[in-house]
Amino acid sequence: MSSVLSSAIAVIVGIVVLALLVLAGFRLGLRFLLRRLLGLIFVIIGVTFITFIMGYFAPGNAVYNQLGQHYTKEAYEQLTHFYGLDLPWYQQYGNFLWRLLHLDLGHSYINDADTVWTILQRYVPASLQLGIGGVVLAVLIGVPTGVIAAIRARTRVDSSLQGVALVLYALPSFVIIPIFDIVMVWLHSQGLPSLAVSGWGTIDTMIAPIIIFGASIFAYYVRLTRSSMLEVLQQDYVRTARAKGISERAVIWRHAFRNALIPLLTAVGPALAFAVVGVFVVEVLFNIPGIGTETVAAITQRDFPVVQGTVILLSVTIVLMNLVTDVAYGFADPRIKSE
Amino acid sequence: MNPNEEFEHVSIGVPVSSGTFDELMVSQATLDAQVLAEQDEGKSISPTRAAIRRLTRDRRAMISLGIIILIIGVSFLGPLIYTHIGPTITGGPTLQDQLGPQVYHEYTHQELTQLNQPPSAAYPLGTDQLGRDILARLMAGVQVSILVTLVVITFDIVLGLVVGTLAGFFGGWIDTFLARFTDLMFAFPILLFAILAAATLGPAFIDRFGPSGRLLLVSLALGLTIWPQMARYVRGQTLQLKNQQYIEAARCVGGSNRALVVRHIVPNLFNIVLTAATLDVVGIITAEATLSLLGLGVQAPGSSLGLMISDASGQIYIQWTEVLWPTLVLATLVLCFSFVGDGVGDAFNPRTKD
Numbered sequence: 100m101s102s103v104l105s106s107a108i109a110v111i112v113g114i115v116v117l118a119l120l121v122l123a124g125f126r127l128g129l130r131f132l133l134r135r136l137l138g139l140i141f142v143i144i145g146v147t148f149i150t151f152i153m154g155y156f157a158p159g160n161a162v163y164n165q166l167g168q169h170y171t172k173e174a175y176e177q178l179t180h181f182y183g184l185d186l187p188w189y190q191q192y193g194n195f196l197w198r199l200l201h202l203d204l205g206h207s208y209i210n211d212a213d214t215v216w217t218i219l220q221r222y223v224p225a226s227l228q229l230g231i232g233g234v235v236l237a238v239l240i241g242v243p244t245g246v247i248a249a250i251r252a253r254t255r256v257d258s259s260l261q262g263v264a265l266v267l268y269a270l271p272s273f274v275i276i277p278i279f280d281i282v283m284v285w286l287h288s289q290g291l292p293s294l295a296v297s298g299w300g301t302i303d304t305m306i307a308p309i310i311i312f313g314a315s316i317f318a319y320y321v322r323l324t325r326s327s328m329l330e331v332l333q334q335d336y337v338r339t340a341r342a343k344g345i346s347e348r349a350v351i352w353r354h355a356f357r358n359a360l361i362p363l364l365t366a367v368g369p370a371l372a373f374a375v376v377g378v379f380v381v382e383v384l385f386n387i388p389g390i391g392t393e394t395v396a397a398i399t400q401r402d403f404p405v406v407q408g409t410v411i412l413l414s415v416t417i418v419l420m421n422l423v424t425d426v427a428y429g430f431a432d433p434r435i436k437s438e
Numbered sequence: 439m440n441p442n443e444e445f446e447h448v449s450i451g452v453p454v455s456s457g458t459f460d461e462l463m464v465s466q467a468t469l470d471a472q473v474l475a476e477q478d479e480g481k482s483i484s485p486t487r488a489a490i491r492r493l494t495r496d497r498r499a500m501i502s503l504g505i506i507i508l509i510i511g512v513s514f515l516g517p518l519i520y521t522h523i524g525p526t527i528t529g530g531p532t533l534q535d536q537l538g539p540q541v542y543h544e545y546t547h548q549e550l551t552q553l554n555q556p557p558s559a560a561y562p563l564g565t566d567q568l569g570r571d572i573l574a575r576l577m578a579g580v581q582v583s584i585l586v587t588l589v590v591i592t593f594d595i596v597l598g599l600v601v602g603t604l605a606g607f608f609g610g611w612i613d614t615f616l617a618r619f620t621d622l623m624f625a626f627p628i629l630l631f632a633i634l635a636a637a638t639l640g641p642a643f644i645d646r647f648g649p650s651g652r653l654l655l656v657s658l659a660l661g662l663t664i665w666p667q668m669a670r671y672v673r674g675q676t677l678q679l680k681n682q683q684y685i686e687a688a689r690c691v692g693g694s695n696r697a698l699v700v701r702h703i704v705p706n707l708f709n710i711v712l713t714a715a716t717l718d719v720v721g722i723i724t725a726e727a728t729l730s731l732l733g734l735g736v737q738a739p740g741s742s743l744g745l746m747i748s749d750a751s752g753q754i755y756i757q758w759t760e761v762l763w764p765t766l767v768l769a770t771l772v773l774c775f776s777f778v779g780d781g782v783g784d785a786f787n788p789r790t791k792d
Contacts (some may be wrong), residue, residue, distance in 0.1 A: 138621055145622045149631070153638040269776040271724045272745055273731050274769045280754050296754075368459040372627040379629075380728055384751060395732050398637040406637045415624050 112360035115417065119426055135425060139418060146414040147199060149438060151192050154403045178278075182206070198422050204408040209395070209400050215408035218393065223412075225299050225391035230378050232305070238337050240361065241317040245324025252329060260321065268318035272311050272377055276384045279307060295388035304385075312381045316370055325358040364428050368421040444743040487710070492785040494702050499781025502774035511772060513580035517545075520574060527552075527560045545574035548740050563763050566746070567753050572763055578741035580767065586657050586783045587719055592670050593661030593716055595711060599704070601665065602672025607680060607699055616673065620666040628663045631724055635659040636734035644737070653742075656735050660725055675710050679703050710784040716779040720772055727768055743768045 122131055128183050166174055179185050182205070183194055204215035248260040251282065279296070286293035298304040331337065332355055340354045341347075379391035386392070397405035483491070493499060494569045542549050544562065549569035555566045563572040577660035607615040624713035635655055643651035679685065680703070688702055729735035730744030738745075743764045 141618060142622055144770065145618075145627050150634060153634055156638070265776065266773065267775050267779075268767055269720065271728065271772065273744070274730065274765050274772070275753060277747055277754070277765045280751065280763065281758045284754055284758060337599070340584070368544065376627055376629045376728070377634075378649060379732065382731055383748075394633070395734075398640075399640070401637075404633065410630055410634055413630060 112419075116422070119422065126414060131429070135422060142418050143415060144196075146413060146418075147194045147196060148192070150407050150410050151195050152188075154407055155191065155320050173434045182208075184289055199411070204411070205404040207397075207405055207423060209405075215404050216404055219408055220386060222390045222393045225387050226358050226378055226382065226391065228305070229299075229312060229381065229389060230386065231372055231375075232309040234314075234316055235376060236309060236318035237313035238320055239392065242324050243321030244317075244397065245321040246328055246351070246359075248325040249328030250331065250351060252325075254425055257325075261325070262319040266318075267314045268322065270315070271380070272315065273380050273384060275314065278380070279311065283307075299385070299387040299389070308381050308385045308387060312374075312377055312428060315377065319366070319370060319373070320363070322364055324359065328355060331355045331359045342347070361428070364424055367419070367424045371417055371420050371433040375417065450586055451749070455476065484488070489786045494782055496785060499778050499785075502557065502781075504776035505770060506778065509580060509774075510584055510760070512622055513577040514583070517543075517574065517720045520577070524560050543571050543574050545570065545578040545741050547571070551620065554753055554760065555676045555758065556579070564757065564759055566749060566760055567756075570638050572746075575741040575746055576743075576763055576767055579746055579764065580745040580771070582653065582736055582740070582742045582769065583723050586660075587722045588666060589657040590722045591715055591719060593665045595715055597661075597665035598668025598672055598714075599711060602669035603676050603699055603703055604705070605669065606673040606676025607695070607703065613673070616669055618667065620670060621665050623663060626663075628660060629728060631663050632659040632725065632729055633732070633734060636729065640734065650740060652734070653736050654731050655727065657736070660722060664718065664722070668718070671710050671714050672707055675707055676703055679706055698713040713786055714780075715785045716775070716782045718722065720775045720779060723768075723772060723775065743771075 120136060165223060166178065176185075181385075183191060186194070195205075204218060204219070207213045207215055207218060242263075244260060248264075249258045251257045271296050274378045284294045295301075295304040296307075296309045299308075332353075337355055345354075378396070379387065381387070382389040382391035383395055394406055394409045397403075397409075475738060483604040519542045523539045524543060526539075527537050527542060529535060529537050529549050531544070537549070539560075541547055542552075547570060549565065552561070552565050552569040554567055555561055561571050561573070563576070565587040566572055566575065599610065601616055636659070639655055640652050643655040645651070646655055647790075685698060685702055688698055693702070726735060727742065727744030727747070729750045730742035732744075733748070736742035736745050746764035746769070747761060750764065753760050
């Protein structure tokens with residue numbers, strides 16, 4: 100069942116990536132396509148190699164640890180063979196890549212009934228809800244806020260919005276969360292309505308993590324949108340549009356805003372990398388059963404295949420998102436083609 | 439010729455890629471007026487000195503710098519005095535033991551009769567869940583933050599400068615390497631790499647270097663991965679400097695490549711390196727705290743702001759002030775460094791902000 104599902108997912112992901120590349124190829128030329136594809140392959144091989152080799156050279160024998168008091172020579176050899184640890188490193192890496200192509204990330208050292216893939220499937224949904232919820236919320240509120248700040252540049256509205264954005268951008272979520280916890284505990288002790296400070300799954304547990312996770316991304320987008328808008332508003336075509344007598348609203352939203360969006364697209368990649376780390380912290384501090392909490396637990400238990408699996412999953416996600424961003428960028432700004 | 443003058447000329451040609459364009463133009467206008475005024479008085483000042491002057495006039499940055507110096511000073515010098523002041527308390531295993539501040543103001547000392555105490559004369563900020571003095575642990579934690587930052591920023595500057603100038607000046611394979619490595623690091627967030635390193639090599643480092651081994655490992659992992667961004671800034675600036683006439687002139691009078699790079703390019707990179715490094719500090723402090731918070735950085739007897747926050751989070755129903763102190767100190771440090779970073783960016787690169 101699980102293997103059917105995983106191969107189905109692999110096929111779907113493959114088709115989507117291929118479709119994107121072909122689409123990009125038509126639009127942006129074969130050279131762009133080849134360069135992107137090579138870059139993609141290089142990055143995936145790089146990431147998997149780093150993850151693999153660090154696990155390979157990690158001291159401490161996981162098989163020995165796992166057997167514990169049940170250690171016998173035969174059992175040890177059997178288990179070493181089961182994990183494929185008796186092969187030379189290049190063969191192990193080859194096998195590792197081959198299995199990765201089939202979305203087989205190996206077995207957990209701690210609980211060998213579970214494959215890494217099933218563990219990921221168990222924990223990914225919460226992280227995905229948190230991540231997507233936070234990013235969508237941040238972009239939906241952040242971009243219009245940035246536009247407002249740009250329109251009102253150098254007024255009190257602008258400087259207070261900028262101040263809020265700077266503070267939210269600089270403060271890590273693990274500084275905001277304890278303060279939130281203190282307030283909630285106090286509200287609770289006064290018998291006032293309060294939000295939960297841990298858990299996941301119901302609305303009242305999800306509101307706070309999503310908002311706090313989204314806060315820094317929100318600030319990032321406010322700053323970015325503001326500077327992008329300010330630059331566009333300087334352009335000649337904006338002046339022309341104003342001179343034609345178009346209403347200010349139309350100038351801002353139809354002429355300026357659309358062009359200001361282009362730099363925002365390129366920022367999705369870095370924002371995502373930022374978000375991945377943010378997810379770890381928010382999950383741990385709110386006790387959310389997501390991929391971050393699971394990775395941290397796996398590290399303390401030295402369950403290396405699970406750590407490897409999450410690292411690869413996250414970095415491949417980022418690579419694919421960067422690809423999507425590039426393609427979208429190519430569509431949004433035809434000038435990129437000539438570059 | 440003063441090379442710094444050349445730098446100012448160079449930056450005119452740099453397009454304003456982002457940042458607050460209007461403000462920059464305004465600040466540039468006032469700056470030009472200042473320089474003119476000073477020249478009228480019969481003395482011209484170097485651009486670097488002008489930048490420092492601009493920085494000292496940035497009130498927000500200066501106040502932040504003052505707070506940072508205060509926090510660092512107290513954290514490094516404070517423990518020397520702090521372990522000698524405070525009343526003698528009764529505690530210890532037999533409860534009749536008399537304890538002086540040199541014992542209970544030690545940041546690793548666990549006074550098991552004094553768990554989760556509120557602030558008092560003996561413990562100005564109270565104690566944590568193991569009866570350790572919070573103020574002492576805060577000072578030790580800030581020391582850790584600063585030491586890690588120093589190590590990582592050294593890696594950042596040295597590697598970024600070397601790879602960046604070589605890639606920009608000579609191009610070729612080192613440029614390709616830099617581009618590919620940066621691609622890789624874009625997909626592989628620094629913290630993810632550090633988490634992986636802590637997971638695989640952490641136990642070995644602890645065996646070899648004691649409890650602070652994990653910390654050393656984390657510093658190395660951050661240091662080895664943080665530099666590509668810096669190298670990219672340096673590379674871009676080097677590419678622009680390379681085509682300047684004064685470089686051509688230096689080459690004409692027989693300057694070797696090494697002399698060109700060391701004497702004419704590197705000094706002109708000062709502004710951009712300083713700006714990038716100041717902004718990186720915020721990221722490093724946050725990264726160390728994050729790793730310790732996740733249990734991958736500093737280990738138990740040691741102290742770190744991140745570790746203190748994670749320890750105190752569990753005590754929030756018992757003694758809520760415990761989590762407040764490390765949070766406040768960390769927030770202050772991060773905000774002040776951001777303000778200083780902003781100020782340095784504005785003062786040293788008035789036309790380029792990114």
